[in-house]
Amino acid sequence: MRHTIAALVEDKPGVLARVAGLFRRRGFNIESLAVGVTEKEGISRMTIVVSGDDRTIEQVTKQLNKLIDVVKVSDVSANSVDRELALIKVSASPQNRAEIIEIANIFRARIVDVARDSMIIEVTGDEDKIGAFIDLMRQYGIKEVARTGKIAMQRGARSLE
Amino acid sequence: MRGADAIVKALEMEGVKHIFGIPGGAIIEVYDALFDSGIKHILTRHEQAAVHAADGYARATGRVGVAFATSGPGATNTVTGIATAYMDSSPVVVMTGQVARALIGNDAFQEADITGITMPVTKHNYLVTDESEIPRIVREAFHIAGTGRPGPVLIDLPKDVTTAEIEFDYPEKVNLPGYKPKYSGHPRQIKRAAELIMKAERPVILAGGGVILSNASEELTKLAESIPAYVATSLMGKGAISETHPLSLGFVGMHGAKYANYAVQESDLIIAVGIRFSDRTTGRVSDFAPDARIIQIDIDPAEIGKNVGVEIPIVGDAKLILGELIRHINYRRRKEWEERIEGWKRDYPLRFRDDGGLKPQYIIQKIWETQPDAIVTTEVGQNQMWAAQYFKVKRPRQFITSGGLGTMGFGFPAAMGVKTAFPEKQVVDIAGDGSFLMNIQELATCVDFGINVRVMVLNNMFLGMVRQWQELFYDERYSATCLKCKEMSFEKIAEGFGAVGMTVEKPSEVEDALKEAFEIDAPVVIDFRVDRLENVYPMVPAGAALHEIIDEEV
Numbered sequence: 001m002r003h004t005i006a007a008l009v010e011d012k013p014g015v016l017a018r019v020a021g022l023f024r025r026r027g028f029n030i031e032s033l034a035v036g037v038t039e040k041e042g043i044s045r046m047t048i049v050v051s052g053d054d055r056t057i058e059q060v061t062k063q064l065n066k067l068i069d070v071v072k073v074s075d076v077s078a079n080s081v082d083r084e085l086a087l088i089k090v091s092a093s094p095q096n097r098a099e100i101i102e103i104a105n106i107f108r109a110r111i112v113d114v115a116r117d118s119m120i121i122e123v124t125g126d127e128d129k130i131g132a133f134i135d136l137m138r139q140y141g142i143k144e145v146a147r148t149g150k151i152a153m154q155r156g157a158r159s160l161e
Numbered sequence: 162m163r164g165a166d167a168i169v170k171a172l173e174m175e176g177v178k179h180i181f182g183i184p185g186g187a188i189i190e191v192y193d194a195l196f197d198s199g200i201k202h203i204l205t206r207h208e209q210a211a212v213h214a215a216d217g218y219a220r221a222t223g224r225v226g227v228a229f230a231t232s233g234p235g236a237t238n239t240v241t242g243i244a245t246a247y248m249d250s251s252p253v254v255v256m257t258g259q260v261a262r263a264l265i266g267n268d269a270f271q272e273a274d275i276t277g278i279t280m281p282v283t284k285h286n287y288l289v290t291d292e293s294e295i296p297r298i299v300r301e302a303f304h305i306a307g308t309g310r311p312g313p314v315l316i317d318l319p320k321d322v323t324t325a326e327i328e329f330d331y332p333e334k335v336n337l338p339g340y341k342p343k344y345s346g347h348p349r350q351i352k353r354a355a356e357l358i359m360k361a362e363r364p365v366i367l368a369g370g371g372v373i374l375s376n377a378s379e380e381l382t383k384l385a386e387s388i389p390a391y392v393a394t395s396l397m398g399k400g401a402i403s404e405t406h407p408l409s410l411g412f413v414g415m416h417g418a419k420y421a422n423y424a425v426q427e428s429d430l431i432i433a434v435g436i437r438f439s440d441r442t443t444g445r446v447s448d449f450a451p452d453a454r455i456i457q458i459d460i461d462p463a464e465i466g467k468n469v470g471v472e473i474p475i476v477g478d479a480k481l482i483l484g485e486l487i488r489h490i491n492y493r494r495r496k497e498w499e500e501r502i503e504g505w506k507r508d509y510p511l512r513f514r515d516d517g518g519l520k521p522q523y524i525i526q527k528i529w530e531t532q533p534d535a536i537v538t539t540e541v542g543q544n545q546m547w548a549a550q551y552f553k554v555k556r557p558r559q560f561i562t563s564g565g566l567g568t569m570g571f572g573f574p575a576a577m578g579v580k581t582a583f584p585e586k587q588v589v590d591i592a593g594d595g596s597f598l599m600n601i602q603e604l605a606t607c608v609d610f611g612i613n614v615r616v617m618v619l620n621n622m623f624l625g626m627v628r629q630w631q632e633l634f635y636d637e638r639y640s641a642t643c644l645k646c647k648e649m650s651f652e653k654i655a656e657g658f659g660a661v662g663m664t665v666e667k668p669s670e671v672e673d674a675l676k677e678a679f680e681i682d683a684p685v686v687i688d689f690r691v692d693r694l695e696n697v698y699p700m701v702p703a704g705a706a707l708h709e710i711i712d713e714e715v
């Protein structure tokens with residue numbers, strides 16, 4: 001089972017190394033990891049996608065909580081909104097450019113750069129949507145993909161603090 | 162004042178009385194500040210030993226032990242010591258010198274990334290990048306090391322941080338939003354635990370090192386008496402209840418007594434207190450105590466259910482939780498269960514073959530008879546297991562051993578730390594010949610500082626525990642375990658360092674030698690030339706269940 005874990009961490013040097021080191025040492029597998037600052041000064045939020053049975057996930061959460069720089073840990077897999085952002089550079093000739101743009105529109109993706117025979121498309125959404133979009137782009141020739149890793153937030157009024 | 166002065170001042174504020182360490186270029190400024198301080202520095206002869214000494218000091222006193230080392234090799238030499246303290250949750254603060262901030266990352270002379278290296282073996286660590294943070298960081302380090310589930314904390318001090326000028330402002334409180342250990346147990350869980358205990362017909366208490374760390378042995382003993390229930394401990398839990406108490410089963414696991422292992426295996430309820438169910442304690446975990454429901458009390462939520470399934474978890478401090486739990490217990494004797502356990506105790510006592518040879522078990526019995534109140538440290542291997550079996554520990558913090566990491570070379574410097582804390586007490590390192598050699602240089606420290614520990618070398622001229630496995634499981638193929646050292650004399654080595662050495666070859670000499678050794682006003686090493694092929698029994702072979710314990714014919 002895959003789980004999405006959100007962690008609020010103190011913005012201190014080495015905190016990413018501590019979290020990454022913990023996963024490696026305890027044999028937990030990180031599928032994706034996204035880090036960014038929050039509305040609170042000095043606090044960052046990490047979103048970690050990890051796979052494992054319930055016992056593994058429980059250990060992940062508890063071990064993360066033990067890190068001094070980690071302030072709060074929560075499993076946000078259920079009842080949450082999750083998003084990823086991807087930049088995709090596809091080959092695009094004058095002949096198929098319109099077709100690509102049409103598909104991008106259906107996915108509410110945006111063209112952010114156009115060159116003579118390629119363009120960069122920005123797409124956001126959950127993993128499935130991005131996966132589906134990338135699949136559709138394959139036929140035109142994907143030159144490069146950059147993905148952010150998942151971020152997630154639980155629905156409703158409650159917040160992580 | 163200089164950063165270095167601030168460090169020493171902060172250590173004084175924390176009530177530090179002793180520091181173990183070795184100076185060097187990167188930490189020279191701190192040593193300069195230390196020169197004017199009332200804190201006593203003990204110059205060890207290896208940084209690993211400095212950390213083990215600080216660790217032994219901490220385990221014996223319950224206070225945070227402190228060690229210093231310089232950058233690079235000094236710092237890397239501390240790693241085994243730190244990992245040893247980490248595995249046994251011992252509160253130690255290690256301060257290392259570091260190259261100047263501008264040089265960090267340049268592979269400068271004697272630069273080592275010690276915060277990176279020790280990340281997985283410290284509870285927390287710091288690289289001080291701003292001298293004004295020294296007071297806060299020292300304050301936090303001591304707080305983190307000594308509270309909750311204790312553990313080692315390292316502070317890495319770039320040289321220019323120690324020379325810079327700062328205002329000294331020592332924070333009264335720590336502010337660590339990510340660190341809030343939970344002490345009191347959930348009242349409902351405690352009630353449920355009490356109900357389960359009262360229903361149980363075959364209860365056993367399993368006590369671990371957490372009971373010692375929490376200073377909860379009085380409460381634990383009271384709980385045992387008020388149920389009443391027998392108590393087995395882990396190796397780290399020795400002393401949680403006096404091993405002379407009628408309800409004590411000694412320690413359980415790979416080399417625990419048969420009756421302890423049988424009692425745990427046959428129990429219908431285990432009350433686990435501050436014990437982490439390591440593989441050495443549980444045997445094959447899938448067959449561990451198959452009928453038992455488990456109540457687990459631990460301050461570290463991550464230990465709950467980590468290795469075995471738990472029915473009632475209670476997170477918090479053992480002392481508080483046990484104090485509360487006792488109030489809900491009604492005394493009820495379980496005659497049938499008592500009789501079974503007493504029967505096992507009668508039928509399967511700890512024993513060894515008495516064939517006239519010099520037996521290590523006999524030596525430990527005699528040490529115990531001569532000095533039952535001594536604080537004992539051990540090395541690792543057969544010596545450790547015999548010490549655990551035959552030295553009947555009466556109080557917490559009396560038996561100090563490297564349980565989690567199993568570090569050869571721990572016992573002697575740890576004994577040095579213990580003796581520094583309690584100069585008036587007898588402190589004995591029960592050693593193996595192989596282990597003693599791993600930190601034997603500390604004889605110089607002992608002589609230098611008048612730290613009169615007694616090292617009892619059970620000299621079998623083997624890496625005995627490994628040899629035992631080779632005998633039992635590898636067709637006696639003794640690959641690299643024979644320490645052919647007949648010519649080597651620990652007596653002469655001790656004398657070479659200025660300590661007192663003795664050699665004992667016959668059982669009849671043991672008692673007199675011990676009596677003499679305990680009266681000498683100097684560090685003493687006794688080289689006991691024991692029966693070389695003696696094995697530790699009983700034994701649960703690796704991968705077997707606790708009840709599949711084997712014994713030898715005597």
Ligand SMILES: Cc1ncc(C[n+]2csc(CCOP(=O)(O)OP(=O)(O)O)c2C)c(N)n1
Pocket residue numbers: 540541542543544545567568569570592593594595596597619621623624625626627
């Ligand atoms: C630092 C270290 N290296 C290796 C080992 C593996 N090991 C475990 S017991 C043992 C033998 C110890 O020999 P000795 O100190 O003579 O004790 P004995 O078993 O003979 O009593 C060894 C090598 C260890 N535990 N620690």
Ligand SMILES: [Mg+2]
Pocket residue numbers: 593594595619620621622623624625
């Ligand atoms: Mg030996």
